[in-house]
Amino acid sequence: MEPSITTDYDGSAGPIRIAVIGGTGLQSLPGFHPLTTLRPSTPWGPPSSPITILSHPSPTSGRAIPIAFLSRHGLHHELAPHEVPSRANIAALRALGARAIVAFSAVGSLREELKPRDFLVPDQIVDRTKGVRPFTFFEGGMVGHVGFAEPFDGVLGAVVRRCGESLVGDGVRLHEEGTLVCMEGPQFSTRAESNMYRAWGGTAINMSALPEAKLAKEAEIAYQMICMSTDYDCWRGTEESVTVEMVMGNMKANSENARRFVGAVLDELSKEEHADLVEAKHLEGMIKGAGAITAPAGRSKEALEKLNWLFPGYFQ
Ligand SMILES: CSC[C@H]1O[C@H](OP(=O)(O)O)[C@H](O)[C@@H]1O
Ligand SMILES: Nc1ncnc2[nH]cnc12
Numbered sequence: 001m002e003p004s005i006t007t008d009y010d011g012s013a014g015p016i017r018i019a020v021i022g023g024t025g026l027q028s029l030p031g032f033h034p035l036t037t038l039r040p041s042t043p044w045g046p047p048s049s050p051i052t053i054l055s056h057p058s059p060t061s062g063r064a065i066p067i068a069f070l071s072r073h074g075l076h077h078e079l080a081p082h083e084v085p086s087r088a089n090i091a092a093l094r095a096l097g098a099r100a101i102v103a104f105s106a107v108g109s110l111r112e113e114l115k116p117r118d119f120l121v122p123d124q125i126v127d128r129t130k131g132v133r134p135f136t137f138f139e140g141g142m143v144g145h146v147g148f149a150e151p152f153d154g155v156l157g158a159v160v161r162r163c164g165e166s167l168v169g170d171g172v173r174l175h176e177e178g179t180l181v182c183m184e185g186p187q188f189s190t191r192a193e194s195n196m197y198r199a200w201g202g203t204a205i206n207m208s209a210l211p212e213a214k215l216a217k218e219a220e221i222a223y224q225m226i227c228m229s230t231d232y233d234c235w236r237g238t239e240e241s242v243t244v245e246m247v248m249g250n251m252k253a254n255s256e257n258a259r260r261f262v263g264a265v266l267d268e269l270s271k272e273e274h275a276d277l278v279e280a281k282h283l284e285g286m287i288k289g290a291g292a293i294t295a296p297a298g299r300s301k302e303a304l305e306k307l308n309w310l311f312p313g314y315f316q
Contacts, residue, residue, distance in 0.1 A: 013055055017278040018269050019068040019098035021089065023208055024106040024230075025251030026258055027071040029054060035066060042095065043306040044087035044134075049075050051092060058270035065270040068098050072208060081185045081207035082133055090215040091137075091310055099280035100156055100222045102265055103212060104258065106247050107180065107204040108188075108233035110197055114204060116246075117254045118173045119261065120227040121161050122180040125151045125209050126202060130184040135211035137218050141300025142307055142315065144218065144291035151213045153222035155277050159268050160224050166264035167257050178203030180227065182210040188242050194235040205233055218290075219310065220283040226265075228258060288314050 013035060020029065032054040039050050049071040055064040070089055073079045093101060107120065114120060129135075138144030164174030181197045183189060185207035189197070197205060209225055216223035230250040234241035251258075269278055276282070291307065296316065307315050 013053075013064050013066040016053065016066045016068050016097040017099050018065070018266065019070065019093045019096075019101045020262060020266075021101060021103040021212070022069060022071045023104045024073065024077065025248060025255065026104050027073075027075055027077065028052070029069050029259070029262060031259060031263075032056060032067070032069075038096070040092040040095065042088045042091040043309050044091055045085055047089045047092040048072055048079055048084055051096065056266045056270055058272075059267045060271045065266075067266060068093055068096055072103075072212075084133075084208070086212045086215050087134055087137060090212070090219050090221065094219045094221060094310060098221065099283075100269060100278040101216055101224075102156070102160065102262070103223065103225045104262075105206045105208050105225055105227045106230045106251050107206040107227040108231050108242055109204055109229040110181070110194065110202045110233060110235065111178075111204075114175055114178070114229050115171070115173070116229050116231055116250050117169070117257070118175060118229045119164070119167060119257070120175040120178050120180075120204055120229065121157060122203065122209075122225060122227060123150075123152055123157065123177045124179040125213060126179060126181045126197070126200060127210055128181055128183040129210050132184070133211050135214055137215065137307065137310060138291060139303070141294070141298065141303035142291060143294045144287065145293065146217050146287065146290045148214060148217055151209075151217070152224045155282060156222040156224045159274065159277065160226060160265055163261060163264035163268055166260045168260065169254070169257060172254070172257060175203070180209050180225065181205040183207055189233060191234050191241075194233045198235055204229060218287060220280055220285075220287055222277060222280045222283060226261065228254060287311060291315060
């Protein structure tokens with residue numbers, strides 16, 4: 001099976017290494033110059049949305065760097081969290097060349113100090129999805145086990161955390177660490193659940209970190225989620241529980257900050273000094289060992305075909 005990316009992108013702006021996944025309220029990246037739009041297909045189906053290739057000028061060399069942008073819930077937020085085709089999303093971005101992904105997410109705050117409109121760069125995840133979402137590339141005759149102790153990429157995370165200065169507004173803060181609880185949804189939590197997540201040490205809650213982060217790990221892609229707090233979920237007895245209007249209202253009101261933050265992160269990642277990071281050189285080949293547990297005699301042709309689409313030449 002050949003990679004079947006329909007590529008109008010002629011590569012003239014150089015290889016695509018950096019991708020942004022937009023979440024709720026961030027279906028596009030206004031203010032960035034679009035070069036082309038791609039409609040890729042993958043062995044796991046089409047991704048959530050067309051992939052826009054944007055041109056971003058490197059602040060150091062002035063060179064235009066191509067950035068891939070994908071909208072997690074579709075162009076019009078038509079995909080529920082459990083319907084997001086995360087395997088296709090990650091596979092399509094990797095096939096395009098992306099090795100560093102910055103993923104945005106609107107989250108509920110589980111901590112007083114994480115105020116609505118504050119940002120959080122989490123370093124841990126607790127999985128509260130229910131096993132209904134496809135969550136691995138390794139199945140059907142090719143078993144693989146990757147380490148997930150660090151669900152986000154530490155090197156990419158360090159770069160993202162340095163960009164907090166780009167945020168403007170009264171008291172808007174960047175919180176540099178925290179545990180993200182990823183629940184199944186689409187219904188929000190009960191108060192008992194919300195209090196339990198707080199007792200577990202959760203900092204914030206969303207419905208999108210998984211399986212996205214797991215699949216990026218399997219795909220040898222440096223991945224960091226950037227969260228914007230939109231509500232206090234339902235644990236605070238004193239005020240109204242989370243609603244969609246609350247989430248969208250805060251996302252909209254703070255969209256300029258989200259855009260500034262992405263811009264600052266892209267500025268930083270476009271610098272020559274991060275060339276190895278955006279190629280994820282530190283992860284290259286990692287999956288070869290992790291996927292070698294199935295002896296050749298037990299490997300199915302179908303599984304090998306799919307995996308070789310994603311990792312050409314890795315597995316025989
Ligand atoms: C509209 S509130 C719930 C919705 O918002 C978050 O989306 P995303 O992570 O894509 O920004 C959350 O995960 C839920 O999917
Ligand atoms: N309270 C909440 N729970 C789950 N996902 C969310 N996304 C934004 N707010 C949320």
